[in-house]
Amino acid sequence: MHLARGSIVAATSVLTRPRKQSRDATLQKADTLLAAAAALIAEKGFEATAIRDVGRRLEVSLGGMYYYFASKDDLLFQIQHRTFTALLAEQERVAEQPGSAEDRLHRLLVGHLAFFARHPNEMKICTFELESLKGDFYDRVLVVRRRYFRLVADVIADLTGRRERKPRGHDRHVTLFVFGMLNWAFMWYQTSKDGPVEAVAAEMLELIVNGAAPRKRR
Amino acid sequence: MHLARGSIVAATSVLTRPRKQSRDATLQKADTLLAAAAALIAEKGFEATAIRDVGRRLEVSLGGMYYYFASKDDLLFQIQHRTFTALLAEQERVAEQPGSAEDRLHRLLVGHLAFFARHPNEMKICTFELESLKGDFYDRVLVVRRRYFRLVADVIADLTGRRERKPRGHDRHVTLFVFGMLNWAFMWYQTSKDGPVEAVAAEMLELIVNGAAPRKRR
């Protein structure tokens, strides 16, 4: 039911179809299919991934896939919208806890990297395949992304102390720099090589707050 | 001639075929086709772009395209390899000029963003479609990318003063953070909104060197 905010196109899927009693196993299977699709799309790209192959990996026929998803575009939308909504919800809870601007930014960095470490396929898709979304799908994902941007931008505004009403100049750029660092992580981050996300987040926070140059005096 | 280091597959193209006398107009036309292809691929993605459409934009028949390029993969390789080689050459010249670590990093940031502003389509493709390259194509582009990474990493090692032989720990992460900021720029940078690249580079340098928090004392 809380999954019901799915596709808006005319075609139906098990996620959008009204039902007297949505069986739990069905929604669970939809989740499994979405995860398998995310793994394939993250590996080969959205356009290069065939719905046939997603089904094959879980032994679901091609026709069966269309019982769970209205279209291939709907599949991509579900992945991105669910992922970013979940990330936003987690981070909103993290941000509202008390602490200095530096503390809250630190927790947000850890939260983002930890979420990425838990859902690497989905997060990679959110970064690489945003522009593969069309029309309303694109718009609806953008709404969530913008709320997440504001969340981080507000904390960074506290940190710099400039306190622009809506970050348009300097603070906006710093926020975009931070998102650049975060989103580029999936190009290189490996737990075995780079340590736990907490360590990476600490390094990132140090750079954002104090920079990388050695202290001049004292 | 200097373009001759193209495809390595068995199939031939005008860029790789040996010729007694490569006519200048032909190589120039190949450049035009590559630029048109880059515009389309940057807009719709590599898999979603049809060679037919690239030709259509410049009124070249489908068969004609295969006179200039050995395959669709070769087309993508040419774009990425030429672009990154050109960027590396420019930045090597920038880096070897004298100055403090901060000065040289500043010039590298300006150089990168300026190159990006001059070739947004090609740079976007280098970021988004790296993993669309297959086999040898992927490897050969990676060689150039690694040289560029080292170039920036060395300057950053000077900046932090840690002087690790090969950046594996802290300096490596700082370098990856910097590349994240740079490569994320095409998601938001617009001259009209964000000012000239020199201004953005200055903000980026300030963050990298001193951080974003207000100076505690003095």
Next chain:
DNA sequence: TTGTAATTCGAACGATCGTTCGAAATCACG
């Protein structure tokens, strides 16, 4: 102008893809 190499074209092939559809199978429940 003649001959040779370079360039362009158009048609065709095989493969793959997204989507549809109706029948079959399965499940929940009286």
Next chain:
DNA sequence: CGTGATTTCGAACGATCGTTCGAATTACAA
């Protein structure tokens, strides 16, 4: 058990794509 809704399947359609190939056309040197 029986009945209706839910789920699964397999085949098929139309469209698009990368690639090949040989003929036709153009450009350049002798």
